[in-house]
Amino acid sequence: MDCGLIGRKLGHSFSPKIHSLLGNYPYRLIPLEPEEVGDFLRKGEFHGLNVTIPYKKTVMEYCAELTPAARRIGSVNTILRRSDGTLLGDNTDYDGFLYLLKSAGARVEGRKALVLGSGGASLTVRAVLSELGAREVVTISRSGENNYQNLDRHADAQIIVNATPVGMYPNNGVSPVDLDQFPQCDGVFDLIYNPSKTQLLLQAQRRGLIWGNGLGMLVAQAKAASERFQGKKLPDELVADITAKLEWETKNILLIGMPGCGKTTIGKALAQKLGRPLADVDEKIIEEAGCSIPHIFATEGEEGFRVREHRALAQIAKESGQVISAGGGIVTRPENRDPMEENSVVVWLHRDLDKLPTDGRPVSQSVPREELYRRRVPLYEAMAQVTVDNNGTVEDTVDEIIRRVMG
Ligand code: NAP
Numbered sequence: 024m025d026c027g028l029i030g031r032k033l034g035h036s037f038s039p040k041i042h043s044l045l046g047n048y049p050y051r052l053i054p055l056e057p058e059e060v061g062d063f064l065r066k067g068e069f070h071g072l073n074v075t076i077p078y079k080k081t082v083m084e085y086c087a088e089l090t091p092a093a094r095r096i097g098s099v100n101t102i103l104r105r106s107d108g109t110l111l112g113d114n115t116d117y118d119g120f121l122y123l124l125k126s127a128g129a130r131v132e133g134r135k136a137l138v139l140g141s142g143g144a145s146l147t148v149r150a151v152l153s154e155l156g157a158r159e160v161v162t163i164s165r166s167g168e169n170n171y172q173n174l175d176r177h178a179d180a181q182i183i184v185n186a187t188p189v190g191m192y193p194n195n196g197v198s199p200v201d202l203d204q205f206p207q208c209d210g211v212f213d214l215i216y217n218p219s220k221t222q223l224l225l226q227a228q229r230r231g232l233i234w235g236n237g238l239g240m241l242v243a244q245a246k247a248a249s250e251r252f253q254g255k256k257l258p259d260e261l262v263a264d265i266t267a268k269l270e271w272e273t274k275n276i277l278l279i280g281m282p283g284c285g286k287t288t289i290g291k292a293l294a295q296k297l298g299r300p301l302a303d304v305d306e307k308i309i310e311e312a313g314c315s316i317p318h319i320f321a322t323e324g325e326e327g328f329r330v331r332e333h334r335a336l337a338q339i340a341k342e343s344g345q346v347i348s349a350g351g352g353i354v355t356r357p358e359n360r361d362p363m364e365e366n367s368v369v370v371w372l373h374r375d376l377d378k379l380p381t382d383g384r385p386v387s388q389s390v391p392r393e394e395l396y397r398r399r400v401p402l403y404e405a406m407a408q409v410t411v412d413n414n415g416t417v418e419d420t421v422d423e424i425i426r427r428v429m430g
Pocket of ligand 1: 076116119139140141142143144145163164165166167185186187188189191199214215216237238240241242244
């Protein structure tokens with residue numbers, strides 16, 4: 024049984040990995056240029072396919088039959104070759120988005136929803152919201168009647184779904200809308216899963232709203248497709264299990280703490296134990312500046328250093344699956360919060376004051392150690408999701424971080 028994913032650019036797709044966890048069948052990435060799609064569908068040796076950007080509509084004309092979901096939505100993301108050789112077009116993004124809403128605990132019935140973007144995914148999102156009984160579903164499109172210049176018309180929106188690529192890697196740190204404009208909104212969903220929390224989702228989380236990213240949707244649509252490919256029902260728990268596995272593999276572990284608390288030593292040992300790359304924000308600053316940190320402080324002052332630090336952090340933290348060691352003062356700048364939280368679990372390495380050195384660190388040389396500790400502790404506390412004591416052995420600290428981060 025040969026299956027795969029067709030699309031134009033398939034570089035970093037999670038689909039082969041997800042399908043390998045759903046069943047024992049070959050699943051290939053098949054990048055196609057537009058002029059190749061027709062031939063491939065007519066002659067290709069495959070049993071089942073997933074379809075992604077930009078071919079979800081293109082493939083419809085090659086399907087002898089469409090399922091009711093694919094017909095209603097007007098887009099196909101799953102194709103099955105039937106025993107007579109003809110193709111059945113289906114849409115399992117529908118199952119995926121339904122899962123996203125249900126797993127987040129969204130309330131849809133009787134409520135007003137805004138869907139940002141008018142592409143293929145937007146069609147599916149609108150169909151699901153309508154079928155769940157939304158009172159009104161409004162599409163916001165850059166060129167449409169309802170657009171980003173007249174969002175005030177819809178200040179009463181209660182649910183917002185981002186079905187645009189705005190905020191997606193590598194263009195992290197931007198948001199299609201500002202949630203301050205929607206005081207009645209209590210649920211925000213983003214189809215993007217890289218970064219794990221887009222700026223839109225970070226804002227939703229900080230406001231205490233119900234929110235969810237697109238990773239569970241991706242896995243749920245793959246599970247529904249795999250059921251079609253394999254001709255059997257798969258356990259529902261697989262979706263949450265595979266999503267958690269991918270979340271763990273892609274999450275960064277970002278170490279913060281006082282100068283000299285052991286971030287570099289623990290970072291190296293943790294990275295080695297987990298088989299992950301180690302990224303050091305200070306090293307990146309030195310590499311980009313071409314000089315030492317004391318030299319940057321001497322020539323550009325602390326302000327100049329912090330600007331460089333933010334830039335280095337943003338570049339490092341948008342990548343996934345790393346251990347990151349950050350400088351002691353990274354928590355002093357509010358603008359560092361988004362990059363620290365978008366893909367990472369932030370771990371405060373706590374080391375007793377009398378065990379901290381004072382040498383060679385520009386800020387700790389200029390401010391008494393006790394004073395720096397007193398000022399910084401509340402910032403570490405506020406920023407960290409996990410606090411780990413680092414007064415014992417390296418091995419104990421590493422094991423404790425892994426235990427706490429994995430939950
Ligand atoms: P698409 O067909 O290319 O549509 C995206 C829509 O976003 C466009 O039609 C456009 O709508 C809007 N848009 C594009 N660039 C924009 C920009 N710079 N600013 C504002 N709006 C912009 O893509 P799609 O298949 O619908 O996918 C949309 C997003 O959902 C992508 O990020 C994709 O990765 C994600 N997705 C995730 C899953 C999942 O399983 N998690 C599944 C499908 C898609 P207007 O021109 O009307 O503004």
